[in-house]
Amino acid sequence: MKRRIFMLGAAALTAAMGLAASVTAQAEDKLKVGFVYIGPPGDFGWTYQHDQGRKAIEEALGDKVETTFLENVPEGGDSERAIERLARSGHGLIFTTSFGYMDPTLKVAKKFPKVKFEHATGYKRADNVTTYSSRFYEGRYLLGQIAARESKKGVAGYIASFPIPEVIRGINAFVLGAQSVNPDFKLKVVWVNTWFDPGKEADAAKTLVDQGVDIITQHTDSTAAMQVAAERGIKAFGQASDMIEFGKETQLTSIIDNWDDYYIARTKAVLDGSWKSEETWGGMADEMVHIAPFTNMADETKAEAEKTMAAIKSKEFHPFTGPIMKQDGSVWLKEGEVADDGTLLGMNFYVKGVDDKFPQ
Amino acid sequence: MIENILLTVVTAATPFLIAAIGELIVERSGVLNLGVEGMMIMGAVFAFMAAQVTGNPYVGIIAGIIAGGAFSLIFGFLTITMVSNQVATGLALTILGLGFAGMVGESFVGLPGIKLEAISIPFLSDIPVIGRLLFGQDVIVYISFALVVGTLWFLFKTHAGLTLRSVGDNPSAAHALGISVSKVRYLAVLFGGSCAGLAGAYLSLVYVPQWTEGMTAGRGWIALALVVFASWRPERIILGAYLFGAVTIAQFHAQAVGISVPSQLLSALPYIATIVVLILISRNRRLTLINTPASLGKQFVPDR
Numbered sequence: 001m002k003r004r005i006f007m008l009g010a011a012a013l014t015a016a017m018g019l020a021a022s023v024t025a026q027a028e029d030k031l032k033v034g035f036v037y038i039g040p041p042g043d044f045g046w047t048y049q050h051d052q053g054r055k056a057i058e059e060a061l062g063d064k065v066e067t068t069f070l071e072n073v074p075e076g077g078d079s080e081r082a083i084e085r086l087a088r089s090g091h092g093l094i095f096t097t098s099f100g101y102m103d104p105t106l107k108v109a110k111k112f113p114k115v116k117f118e119h120a121t122g123y124k125r126a127d128n129v130t131t132y133s134s135r136f137y138e139g140r141y142l143l144g145q146i147a148a149r150e151s152k153k154g155v156a157g158y159i160a161s162f163p164i165p166e167v168i169r170g171i172n173a174f175v176l177g178a179q180s181v182n183p184d185f186k187l188k189v190v191w192v193n194t195w196f197d198p199g200k201e202a203d204a205a206k207t208l209v210d211q212g213v214d215i216i217t218q219h220t221d222s223t224a225a226m227q228v229a230a231e232r233g234i235k236a237f238g239q240a241s242d243m244i245e246f247g248k249e250t251q252l253t254s255i256i257d258n259w260d261d262y263y264i265a266r267t268k269a270v271l272d273g274s275w276k277s278e279e280t281w282g283g284m285a286d287e288m289v290h291i292a293p294f295t296n297m298a299d300e301t302k303a304e305a306e307k308t309m310a311a312i313k314s315k316e317f318h319p320f321t322g323p324i325m326k327q328d329g330s331v332w333l334k335e336g337e338v339a340d341d342g343t344l345l346g347m348n349f350y351v352k353g354v355d356d357k358f359p360q
Numbered sequence: 361m362i363e364n365i366l367l368t369v370v371t372a373a374t375p376f377l378i379a380a381i382g383e384l385i386v387e388r389s390g391v392l393n394l395g396v397e398g399m400m401i402m403g404a405v406f407a408f409m410a411a412q413v414t415g416n417p418y419v420g421i422i423a424g425i426i427a428g429g430a431f432s433l434i435f436g437f438l439t440i441t442m443v444s445n446q447v448a449t450g451l452a453l454t455i456l457g458l459g460f461a462g463m464v465g466e467s468f469v470g471l472p473g474i475k476l477e478a479i480s481i482p483f484l485s486d487i488p489v490i491g492r493l494l495f496g497q498d499v500i501v502y503i504s505f506a507l508v509v510g511t512l513w514f515l516f517k518t519h520a521g522l523t524l525r526s527v528g529d530n531p532s533a534a535h536a537l538g539i540s541v542s543k544v545r546y547l548a549v550l551f552g553g554s555c556a557g558l559a560g561a562y563l564s565l566v567y568v569p570q571w572t573e574g575m576t577a578g579r580g581w582i583a584l585a586l587v588v589f590a591s592w593r594p595e596r597i598i599l600g601a602y603l604f605g606a607v608t609i610a611q612f613h614a615q616a617v618g619i620s621v622p623s624q625l626l627s628a629l630p631y632i633a634t635i636v637v638l639i640l641i642s643r644n645r646r647l648t649l650i651n652t653p654a655s656l657g658k659q660f661v662p663d664r
Contacts, residue, residue, distance in 0.1 A: 040462055040573030042469040072458075072574060157616070190615045191623045197577035198568040200608070203372055207612035210364045222575075224568040227472065246472050246570070355618065 031093065033057060033267055034086035035069040036079060038098035039196040045221035045240040046195065046257070047071070050097045050120075053259030060264045064271060075100025080107055087112040093270045095263070096120065098195070099164050105129060116275055118266060121166050123345045127277050132262060133166070135283030137173035137344070138312045139255035139291060140217075141319035143237050144177025145308055146252055146294075147215045148185045149301040150235060155186040157208030159218040159225055161195050163359040165347040167219050172351045173319050174217065177308075179353050188213055189356035198224040209234060215252070226250060235296060242292040253305075254292035261287060281341060284313045320344065325352040365609060366493050371567055373605030374504050375400070375559040379583035380590070380597045381507045382555020387587055388515065389548035390528035392657040394450030395435050397580025398457020399553045403428040403560025405461040408571040409468055411564075417476040421500065421561050428557015429550050431457060436549040440542045443659045454580070462573040473569030476500065500562045507555070511594045524548060528653035531660040541660050556580065585634040591641050592651045603633075 033054075041051035054067050068091065073082045079101045086094050087108055095118045096105045102122035109117045109129045117129045125131055147156045158174065160167050171189060178185040188211060190204045201220050205228035208216055217237040218225045223246040229236035230247040238244070238254025262280065269275040282288030291309060294302045311317035322333030327350035333339060350358050379396055386393050406427035411420030435453050438444045476498045484495040515521040526534045527544045535541050563579070564571055582604065590596035611626035641647050 042462060042466060042571075042573035044470045044572060048469075188616045190612050192612075193623055193627045194577070196572075196574070198570065198572055198575045199372070199375075199563065199577060199579065202568045203368060203609055204612050206364070206368045206371075207609065207616055210361055210368070211613065211616040222568070222572055223470075223570055227568060227570065231475075245470065356615075357618070359623070 030064060030066045031267070031271055032089075032091040033065055033067045034091035034094040035067065036073050036082055036086070036094070036096045036098075036101060037069055037071045038073065038075065038100075039221055040071050041069070043196055043221045044223055044243070047097070047221065049240050049257040050095070050259055053263040056260035057263050057267050061267060061271070065267060073101075076104070080104035083108040083117075084111070087115045092116060093267060093275075094118070099162075099166060116270055123165075125277055125279060130266075130277050130279070132266075132280040132282075134257060134288040135281060136166075136255055136257075136289060137169050137319055138283045139289050140170045140173035141177035142291065142305055142308055142312070143217055143253070143255070144174040144179075144185075145181050146297060146301055146305050147174070147217070147237075148178040148181035149304065150252060150297050151185070151215045153212060153214045154182060154184060155188060155213050156215040156217060157205070157211070157213035158187055158189045159201060159204045159208070159216065159220055160189055160191050161220050162193065163191065165345060168350070169344060169347045170219055171354060171356075172347065175353045176319060176324065176351060185353075186355050187353075189354070191359060192220060194220070196221045198222040201225050202228050205229060205236075206232075238292060244292065244295065249296055251292070251295055252297050253294050256290035256292055258288055258290050281345075284309065285315055326350070327352055327354055327358065363489055363492060365613065366489070369602065369605045369609050370493060370497065370501060371605075372608050373601045374501055375562050375567065375579050376583050376586055376604055377504045377598060377601035378500070378507060378562065379556045379559035379580060380586040380601060381504075381511055381594060382552040382559075383583055383587050384590070384592060384594060384597060385511060385515075385524070385555075386548050386552035387656055388528045388592060388653050389524050389545045390531060390653050390655040390658065390660070391439065391545050391549060392446045392450065393432070393435055393439075393453070393549060393552055394447060394584065395432070395453025395457065395580075396552075396556050396583050397576055397578070398454035399428040399431050399556035400457075400560040400563070400580045400583075401461040401574070401576045402431045402457050403557030404564040404575060405465040405468075405560075405571060406557075407561030408473055408564040409465065411474045412468060412471060415474065417474050417565050418499075420474070420565050421476070421558065424557045424561025424564075425554045426557070428560060429554035432549050432553020432556070433546075435553070436546050439659065440545050440549070443661055446657050446659065458574060465571050465573065468571045469573070471571070473564060473571065475569040476565045498566055500558065500566060503558070508594050508598050515594065525653070528655060531655055531658075535660075535662050541662065545660075556583075559583070585631065589634045589637045591637070591647065592653065604629075 035054050037047045039047040041047055058067055070082045073079050093116045097120045099121045105117050105119045109126050119131050121133045122131050175187050192200050192204050201222050202224040205216055205225040209232045214234045216225055216229050218239050223243050226236050226243045226246040230250040235252050236250050238251050240257050242254050244251045318338045320339035322337040323335045324333040326332045383396055403424035407420040407424030410423030411417045438449045439446045478498045481495040485491045527541050531541045586600045589600045607629050614621050
């Protein structure tokens with residue numbers, strides 16, 4: 001009796017795992033493309049946009065490909081097992097879509113030299129590991145300018161996830177944009193130490209409102225902060241996807257991650273054998289960073305934002321153009337000097353004007 | 361501002377409080393259900409869907425309670441009737457719940473929810489600071505207060521509560537006295553599941569009125585830790601839940617005003633506190649004996 005029940009329990013567990021993983025059945029001649037996600041595809045933010053990209057591959061390439069995803073994979077050791085599982089089960093191309101998968105991706109890539117890997121937002125590459133990311137900081141700079149023009153109190157709140165270069169760069173770009181309009185603009189930063197926890201994100205947003213900010217921007221993945229902003233009657237920026245539905249009178253604009261074209265191009269490259277390890281860091285000019293319609297703002301702010309956007313898109317203007325000082329007052333970029341990608345990708349310092357102690 | 365901060369603390373603490381009270385009753389009956397997270401997310405998704413479809417958040421609350429309760433009966437059937445291992449079954453329930461909720465809720469992602477409105481009690485809610493805090497809340501917060509008082513009274517003042525505790529401490533003796541151990545445990549599990557479902561409904565109707573996969577984000581596990589932290593006493597659960605809620609909110613405020621505290625450490629604080637309490641109570645043998653259900657986690661098969 002007991003043994004049978006144990007097996008029943010085990011079967012239930014396996015079934016549940018299968019549900020969570022949703023690994024599709026195998027087919028030999030198709031290219032199997034795997035994705036590793038940090039959150040659920042239903043987060044309506046970061047992972048949601050990657051999953052839209054996965055669906056775009058299926059739509060564009062039809063029966064030449066088969067896609068698989070593993071969701072809610074924690075960064076670190078667990079992710080290595082997840083990536084390896086995809087590599088072992090015959091996937092020819094694997095996208096790992098969070099910064100913390102960097103070292104695990106490289107480790108697995110070493111063991112499977114024939115499998116192509118693509119790691120999002122990292123900076124370490126190998127013969128079969130490409131990195132790709134978007135220049136979200138272009139959008140962040142724009143957001144900073146809008147915030148400085150639209151804020152009545154001259155202070156905005158920033159919900160930050162983890163102190164990694166990607167997030168630090170976003171904070172810096174936001175502050176530079178804001179201070180290009182109002183040199184006294186202040187930014188309050190709250191670290192929530194998670195990418196996705198709607199409850200905590202809402203708590204952080206409420207905290208910032210209680211602390212007197214009247215615009216909120218976030219580097220976390222859910223729509224919770226937008227809802228809090230709407231409820232408390234302040235303005236906010238969406239993140240990763242267009243969140244206007246959650247704040248019709250709240251959202252100023254949103255940075256939208258567009259992975260569709262990139263994912264289709266890379267999958268095609270594997271299919272026709274032209275895939276090489278490279279580094280892609282696309283911005284507004286490459287259509288990888290989209291900006292949602294400007295809403296709930298003054299016409300003048302809108303006009304200025306469109307001007308900045310056009311300048312960034314035509315590569316006339318780079319948000320990290322000197323003179324820029326580091327937080328400690330030392331000079332980082334001299335007048336007219338433009339930051340190199342290496343420094344930006346590994347950014348580990350605040351620029352002058354950020355009102356937060358650099359997290360260690 | 362203080363009032364706003366305290367209101368945020370109430371919001372943060374309520375899901376912990378409700379789910380932990382439910383689990384406390386389950387554990388007092390000698391059953392360890394690790395599926396709180398799974399039952400909570402089932403409550404969250406069904407509450408959200410019901411509220412969306414009917415346009416009435418109160419229907420959502422009821423749907424959440426039913427979903428959590430119904431889901432817990434799977435656990436009850438496997439562990440009580442089929443005598444399976446409670447730990448393994450509870451874990452399976454969590455995994456199943458997270459996956460299943462994601463599946464049924466897929467078409468509800470990206471829809472703004474209907475927020476459950478607060479009900480202010482006239483006059484009482486006008487008292488400065490504590491007025492809105494205690495008497496200007498939504499119905500689920502009132503239920504959470506009632507649950508604490510109710511379980512305290514039930515466990516220690518009623519005959520049924522005594523029966524429940526006896527089943528948790530010594531099911532064989534209870535059985536010999538003619539008490540149906542499995543019936544008591546089924547009811548306890550059902551109550552626990554309903555509470556977890558209600559906590560989930562609070563998440564998707566009040567805390568963040570939306571449905572996103574995995575939105576419980578580990579709150580079920582904190583609720584489980586809270587039961588141990590409270591050493592199986594309802595009044596200590598309210599203390600623990602509000603303490604954990606306050607720590608979360610306080611650390612955000614500390615950051616926003618620029619007090620430098622390592623936020624990673626503060627995020628880990630609830631767990632550290634639980635470990636400390638565990639060490640303290642396991643050192644004090646007498647304290648352990650008084651409150652810990654003696655047969656916690658052990659299956660019971662009556663001699664036929």
